[in-house]
Amino acid sequence: MSNERHTAANDKKVRRLDIATHWQLMWWRFRKHRMAMLGTAVLGIFLIISLFAEIIAPYDTHTRNTRYLQGPPMGIHFFDNNWNFHPRPFIYGRVNKRDPVTYRLRAVVDTSLRIPLRFFTRGETYKFWGLFKSNLHLYGIDKGFINLFGTDQLGRDVFSRLMYATRVSLSVGAIGVFLAFIVGIFMGGIAGYLGGIADELIMRLMEFIRSIPTLPLWLALAAALPRDWSALKVYLAVTAILASIGWTHLGRRVRSKLLSLREEEFILSARLAGCSDARIIGRHMLPSFMSYLIVDLSVSFPYIILAETSLSFLGLGLREPIVSWGVLLYSAQNIRTLAEIPWLLISGLFVIIAVLAFNFMGDGLRDAADPFAK
Amino acid sequence: MLNLIVRRIVATVVTLFLISVVAFILIQLPPGDFVDAYAGKKTQGGVIITQEELDVMRVRLGIDKPFYHQYLSWIGGVIRGDLGFSWEYHRPVADVIAERLPLTLLLAFCTLVFTYLVAVPLGIYSAVRQYSIGDHAATLIGYIGLATPNFLFALILMYLGQKWFGMSVGGLFSPEFEDAPWTLARLWDLIMHLWIPVIVLGTASTAFQLRTMRATLLDELNKMYVTAARAGGVPEFRMLMKYPVRMALNPIVATLGWELTNIISGAPIVGIVLSLPDTGPLFINALLNQDMYLAGAMILIYCTLVIIGTFISDMLLMILDPRIRLEGRS
Numbered sequence: 001m002s003n004e005r006h007t008a009a010n011d012k013k014v015r016r017l018d019i020a021t022h023w024q025l026m027w028w029r030f031r032k033h034r035m036a037m038l039g040t041a042v043l044g045i046f047l048i049i050s051l052f053a054e055i056i057a058p059y060d061t062h063t064r065n066t067r068y069l070q071g072p073p074m075g076i077h078f079f080d081n082n083w084n085f086h087p088r089p090f091i092y093g094r095v096n097k098r099d100p101v102t103y104r105l106r107a108v109v110d111t112s113l114r115i116p117l118r119f120f121t122r123g124e125t126y127k128f129w130g131l132f133k134s135n136l137h138l139y140g141i142d143k144g145f146i147n148l149f150g151t152d153q154l155g156r157d158v159f160s161r162l163m164y165a166t167r168v169s170l171s172v173g174a175i176g177v178f179l180a181f182i183v184g185i186f187m188g189g190i191a192g193y194l195g196g197i198a199d200e201l202i203m204r205l206m207e208f209i210r211s212i213p214t215l216p217l218w219l220a221l222a223a224a225l226p227r228d229w230s231a232l233k234v235y236l237a238v239t240a241i242l243a244s245i246g247w248t249h250l251g252r253r254v255r256s257k258l259l260s261l262r263e264e265e266f267i268l269s270a271r272l273a274g275c276s277d278a279r280i281i282g283r284h285m286l287p288s289f290m291s292y293l294i295v296d297l298s299v300s301f302p303y304i305i306l307a308e309t310s311l312s313f314l315g316l317g318l319r320e321p322i323v324s325w326g327v328l329l330y331s332a333q334n335i336r337t338l339a340e341i342p343w344l345l346i347s348g349l350f351v352i353i354a355v356l357a358f359n360f361m362g363d364g365l366r367d368a369a370d371p372f373a374k
Numbered sequence: 375m376l377n378l379i380v381r382r383i384v385a386t387v388v389t390l391f392l393i394s395v396v397a398f399i400l401i402q403l404p405p406g407d408f409v410d411a412y413a414g415k416k417t418q419g420g421v422i423i424t425q426e427e428l429d430v431m432r433v434r435l436g437i438d439k440p441f442y443h444q445y446l447s448w449i450g451g452v453i454r455g456d457l458g459f460s461w462e463y464h465r466p467v468a469d470v471i472a473e474r475l476p477l478t479l480l481l482a483f484c485t486l487v488f489t490y491l492v493a494v495p496l497g498i499y500s501a502v503r504q505y506s507i508g509d510h511a512a513t514l515i516g517y518i519g520l521a522t523p524n525f526l527f528a529l530i531l532m533y534l535g536q537k538w539f540g541m542s543v544g545g546l547f548s549p550e551f552e553d554a555p556w557t558l559a560r561l562w563d564l565i566m567h568l569w570i571p572v573i574v575l576g577t578a579s580t581a582f583q584l585r586t587m588r589a590t591l592l593d594e595l596n597k598m599y600v601t602a603a604r605a606g607g608v609p610e611f612r613m614l615m616k617y618p619v620r621m622a623l624n625p626i627v628a629t630l631g632w633e634l635t636n637i638i639s640g641a642p643i644v645g646i647v648l649s650l651p652d653t654g655p656l657f658i659n660a661l662l663n664q665d666m667y668l669a670g671a672m673i674l675i676y677c678t679l680v681i682i683g684t685f686i687s688d689m690l691l692m693i694l695d696p697r698i699r700l701e702g703r704s
Contacts, residue, residue: 208392211631211684213639213676216657217400220673223661224403306523310643313525314658329526333647338533345533348526355521 026291029368036364039357046354050167054126057160058140061323063124064155065145067096068107070341073150073158081111090116091146115141150343152331161323162347168324169305170354172239176304177297179243184250185293189281191251192258199255206248214245218307222316231322238317242304253296257289291369298362302355309351325351378692386685390678394452397673398445401666448667452674458667462660467671470656475675477546477652478641482679484568485576485637486630493580494626497587498619501595512584519581524640528574528647535570546650574644579633586625594618628691631684638676 020028030036049056065071074091093113096105123137140146149158191202221241225234258281261267270284305325311317312326319327328347332338338345413423451458457467500509522530546567547560594600595618603613645654653672660669 208389211389211635211677211681212393212396213635213680215639216642216673216676219642219658219661220400220669221403223664223669224400302521309523310525313523314643314646316658316661329529332529335532335536338529339536342533342537345526345529348523348529351523351526352518352521356517359517359521 022291026368030364033364033367035360036367039360039364042353042357043361046166046170046357049163050170052138053163053167054128054134055136056138057157057163058137058146059124059157059160060126061161061164062156062321063160065147065151065157066155068094068145068147068151069155070153071107071147071151071155073343074147076117076148080114086114086116088116090114091141093144115144115146117141117146149346150341152341152344153337158328158343158346161328162325162350165323165325165328165347166350168235168318168322169308169326169351172235172242172308172318172324173301173305176239176242176246176308177301179240180246180300180304181250181293181297183243184247185254185286187247188251188254189258192255193262193277193281193285195259202251203255206251209245209248215307215310217245218242218311219314219316222311231319235318235322238308238311242307246300246304246307249300250293250296253292254289257292258285261285261288291365295362295365295369298358298365302358305351305354305358379689382685382688386681389681393677393681394449394674395445397670397677398448400673401670402441402444448670452671457671460660460665460668462663462665462668467668470668471653471671471675474651474653474656477650478645478654479679481568481571481575481641481650481652482634482637484572485579486633488572488576489579489583489633490626492576493583494587494623497584497622498591498614500584500588501591501622502614504592509588512588516581516584519577522577524574524578525643525647527577528571528644531570531574532648571644571648571650574648575637575640578640579636583626583629583633586629587622590625591618591622594621624691624695627687627694630687630690631680634683634687635680638679 017025071094074094076089076091077086078089079085080090091114093110093115094107095110095113097108098104099106117139118141119139121137121140121142122135123140125133125135128134145157147157147159149162152158152161187202187206191199218241221244222238225237229237267280267284270280275283308317308324309326309329312319312324313329313333315330317326318324325347328344329351332341332344332348413428417423448458455468457471459465460467460470463470496512500512503509546564548563548567597618600613600618603617604610608616641652642654642657644650645652646658649655653675657669657672657676659665660672
């Protein structure tokens with residue numbers, strides 16, 4: 001009896017596998033990859049940050065806390081000095097005192113002053129996505145400033161800047177990958193589908209681009225941008241520059257897949273049915289290797305982010321008032337600043353975490369892309 | 375095989391030509407030219423410059439000529455070893471670069487050696503002891519090495535060096551050896567400074583090669599010939615070195631050219647961060663100042679290095695892998 005039920009359950013499982021769509025199979029396989037799930041979760045957090053940067057950041061990127069220049073991160077506490085527990089987290093206040101030796105004003109932690117943290121509080125007014133006016137923030141304090149990750153040389157809140165920078169850096173990655181994707185599909189599509197001279201030329205072009213050391217090339221291209229361009233224009237141009245070199249991997253993949261698919265019977269039948277070339281590529285070929293393309297996309301994302309960070313770090317990429325991870329690191333360029341304000345390196349930590357997360361997710365996707373493989 | 379070598383040489387020469395065109399176009403891209411940049415600087419300094427003076431300067435520098443004319447005169451000089459004149463340094467480009475190029479080459483060479491010395495043994499270890507603690511540690515370090523941008527790694531090392539050891543990590547020599555003549559002590563000082571840029575530049579490549587080595591060796595270890603060799607009683611270590619490791623080395627050698635690309639690509643930014651007296655700061659300053667002949671020469675040199683590297687790795691692969699040699703014959 002129990003044995004019978006067992007086989008019935010087994011049958012059901014088998015049937016479930018048989019009738020599952022390709023994407024379902026991929027998802028089941030992806031779910032098993034723990035690091036990939038972790039990476040995806042982290043990227044989800046990054047996505048939330050970039051979508052709601054205005055709400056999560058307590059201040060604008062240019063609000064200055066002039067009484068707290070180069071201030072170290074403010075710790076959040078639950079216990080005060082006497083180990084009394086406070087259910088509402090708080091920070092200690094800061095008082096400015098003169099250093100007896102250097103006579104410079106320095107902010108000193110005042111443990112007698114407890115400032116409770118408020119959540120979903122009203123604060124600075126901003127325009128959400130540049131559309132709606134609001135002043136709701138995830139957290140804040142009633143009076144004064146809260147700088148969870150400290151402040152920079154001008155007293156700007158590093159945490160807030162980092163939230164906005166996350167949005168910018170990820171968007172550069174997203175737009176860059178998207179552009180590279182389009183160019184890659186287009187060029188790879190022509191090469192793989194038409195073959196012959198077009199294929200030869202495009203392959204040579206890809207090989208040529210790949211043989212050039214990318215960073216110097218990116219640097220040279222970025223240095224060619226006019227200095228008087230607005231920050232937004234530079235942003236778009238830098239993204240386009242990154243994509244202009246990043247498409248070769250995708251192009252190569254598209255080409256090789258198309259070449260192997262071209263011989264398949266369902267393509268032949270589509271052609272016999274009178275489909276146009278564009279329809280065959282777009283409707284029949286692309287969907288059948290979309291999953292591989294998604295893997296390549298997730299893999300090329302971190303390259304673009306790293307490249308943007310490097311460019312901006314050198315002062316050749318994005319620039320103020322647009323802040324990205326690289327722009328934030330730009331101010332940590334020399335060792336003296338670094339020794340005085342090491343918390344500026346937190347943005348570097350964000351870069352590493354984001355790239356790691358993308359790599360893990362890419363690994364999982366690669367395994368999942370071919371759900372029938374062992 | 376000769377046929378194959380000749381074909382590779384022709385392809386290399388064509389690529390070099392294309393790269394020289396690209397380098398020249400890149401240098402021409404910035405709006406405005408050196409004269410504009412020069413005028414801007416002088417005007418900022420309070421010096422008044424008339425349009426006539428600028429025009430005279432343009433004619434003297436040959437900037438008023440059409441594009442192909444400028445290119446031909448430039449590339450003609452390059453072939454004769456004359457890379458043009460650096461307006462920023464007021465000296466021939468070849469001289470400026472010659473001072474700093476040896477260091478870049480030394481750095482690239484040391485980094486390559488470091489990469490393979492670390493990646494190959496660790497990769498073998500990781501594959502043979504799959505899922506051991508050492509393997510997991512190597513994988514983790516590899517992931518982080520791949521994810522950290524070079525300049526950030528350099529910054530962190532600099533910060534830690536400053537904080538924990540109180541030493542200056544940047545530069546290539548301690549102040550007391552800066553202008554000293556070559557002695558053993560100075561050489562030692564150089565080595566003590568050189569390992570930092572080498573590690574910074576080499577970590578990402580090492581991580582990548584380690585993963586390749588591990589993956590290919592794991593594939594090889596599952597093959598029948600390994601079992602056959604074991605059954606035949608070949609000692610494990612000897613069997614490992616003689617058969618599967620040799621097979622697994624192929625992709626490593628094949629990507630030598632790419633590794634060189636990566637290293638050359640990362641070198642300028644590391645040079646800037648660690649303030650090394652190599653070509654990196656030279657290149658980036660040239661770009662920022664639009665010192666076109668210098669920047670163009672640098673791009674040309676970087677690309678040439680990479681192409682030579684790729685060529686060498688192709689040749690090595692041909693020696694190592696008989697399949698490729700035979701392909702050329704048919």
